[in-house]
Amino acid sequence: MDTNQKENDFIIQNGKLSPAALKRKTELENNPASRTDHMAYLPDMEQISSDIRDKVLAAMNAYEPDKYTARDVLAALSHDRCSIEDFKALLSPAAEPFLEKMAQRAERETRNHFGNSTYIFTPLYIANYCENYCVYCGFNCYNDIHRKQLSMEEIEHEMKVIADSGIEEILMLTGESKSKSSITYIGDACRLAKKYFRNVGLEIYPCNTKDYAYLHECGADYVTVFQETYNADKYETLHLMGHKRVFPYRFEAQERALMGGMRGVGFSALLGLSDFRKDALATALHVYYLQRKYPHAEMSLSCPRLRPIINNEKINPLDVHEKQLCQVLCAYRIFLPYAGITVSSRESASFRNGIIKIACTKVSAGVSTGIGDHEAKYEGSEEKDCGDEQFEIADTRSLKQMYDDIKQQGLWPVLNDYLYV
């Protein structure tokens, strides 16, 4: 990997596009004026009254990671409670030499708040249709991949295979296409999931409060939405088309989900897209301020790094190496000791084995980011008509392997401790 690389080259050529589609794609990529206002809500988007976005973005814009010193980092580590200023110091380059000390503190916080438990879940992709053009994502609407949306029969079949493996918590994902994967379709999938799993989470396109209320009624209790980057200007250059382009509507998704009655919400920036320290600060403050406003809600963080996608093997997380990722995770844990932290199969088995001791409280196992291929992957049967994957995973361990490896680390694997009310 070129360690001095400053930017990814995301753009993929797709020879199968119609001349009109190709023209549109090229126009969007090269002419900013051809793109819509990413700060303007579309007519079908609910606008809630909330000051959290202003607070988070103001703090992120004012953050100067380079002004913090070793002294600030040591002071932060000596404080019983980590203030926002302390957190900024822990995210700064000055904290890198103190990573081991941060890990020790993070480990104490994790064990104090979560005991020795590490939770296991699996994602289930039920569709990969997408109407957005997000240049770094394998599902983007201009990428030439095999598209698929599972029928209810196919979803139930997948769920049976997953549930038979022992998994009790599921995270259902779709590409972001409201026309292909309607709220009704997702709601029906939630009703099915309730039959097979004790905890149903969703990672779908942001929707309005009443839609979240409906999906909660159907059995979903957790909503995860990744902001990808909190730098709105950078966001604009990465999300060139579609509903996802609207930055503020996406930012407020978690708050709408809580207003709709969901029990918990998940947050993340996709590290490597923009300045990762600023994005990590904004992600954690997003959690921090929302927790203060909705103290009953469960909050969790993820920390994905960019991965290669189909048709672009070169995408990588730039300056966010494992050490930087570990620093971000330790800082999250020290600042938000109560928040769940999920580390996905984008990371290697060795990284995940190490980080569950320090900061991470939830891992995925038996993962496929493709559509309808669990039976093939779990039972070695022949792959049938499946949809292509969103990104390449790095940790392919099955539930059983993950379960055993967690125990090997001296921790206790937990499949679920959850009651839907």
Add this chain to the structure above:
Amino acid sequence: MIQINGNEAMQADGMSIADYLLSEGYVLSHIAVERNEVIVSKKDYADTRIQDGDVIEIVQFMGGG
């Protein structure tokens, strides 16, 4: 019966609140008056007549924590 600050005060019957307060030596700027649990604002003192059945409270500030 008329009650003012817990004491019977039939002598006030028919008087305006302003007249009553002045006759008793209250400093108007330092007090507030409530008639039948409704505050009487200072500008209405002259026009508000005390009647039979009224319960009147006259309050002021004192030391407190």
Add this chain to the structure above:
Amino acid sequence: MIENDTFTLGGHTFSSRFILGSGKYNLDLIRAAVSDAGAQIITLAVRRANTKDSENILDYIPEGVTLLPNTSGARNADEAVRIARLAREMGCGDFVKIEIMHDSKYLLPDNYETIKATEILAKEGFIVMPYMYPDLNAARDLVNAGAASIMPLASPIGSNKGLATKEFIQILIDEIDLPVIVDAGIGKPSQACEAMEMGAAAIMANTAIATAGNIPEMAKAFGLAIEAGRRAYLSGLGRVLNKGGEASDPLTGFLHN
């Protein structure tokens, strides 16, 4: 930062973080206590007027000091609302400290009634400062009801027992975005200082001063202690050494770039 350190209540800005109570001592001493303490806010009670008193406390309070009437004597929200309205009618501003007790033995505030009164009075434009038992859920309800600050007790009112509720006050300081003013039970300047070191926005004290040997001197001692605690808080307290060794196996040995 320390030189221009102020805090705000209902749009009014104060540089002194000492709220002085005026109960239980001679009117003659109020002026000295206020000026020696450097207090900018003083609390008062509302009582039936007695025409035989030729003196009124308002005549003894220096010009420019903000009056904070309390609702002491109220046993429920309705009575507190009634007292607050009477206090405002006296024309000394919109501030009110809600104090509701129906426990005559320990004089503990009733959080539930206090929340109800706060909601009513905040809607009527009062700057509401509720005195409360330090409970996080009640404090959040007070924020949502429109309070301008939260005033948790350190220990029972008038007891001078100090920071008996320290852990819970710390939670309020950490979680509530309004000024947290520690009220009731602070008995010594050192206790006031400690609460300020924890991050309290201000201290309210009365009995500790009223029952001191030299009232103006004690008021001054409190003023100095509160300022010292505030400066310490703003400076960032130094570390405390804990016992315990460090792991011999590094936790981060698995990382590679």
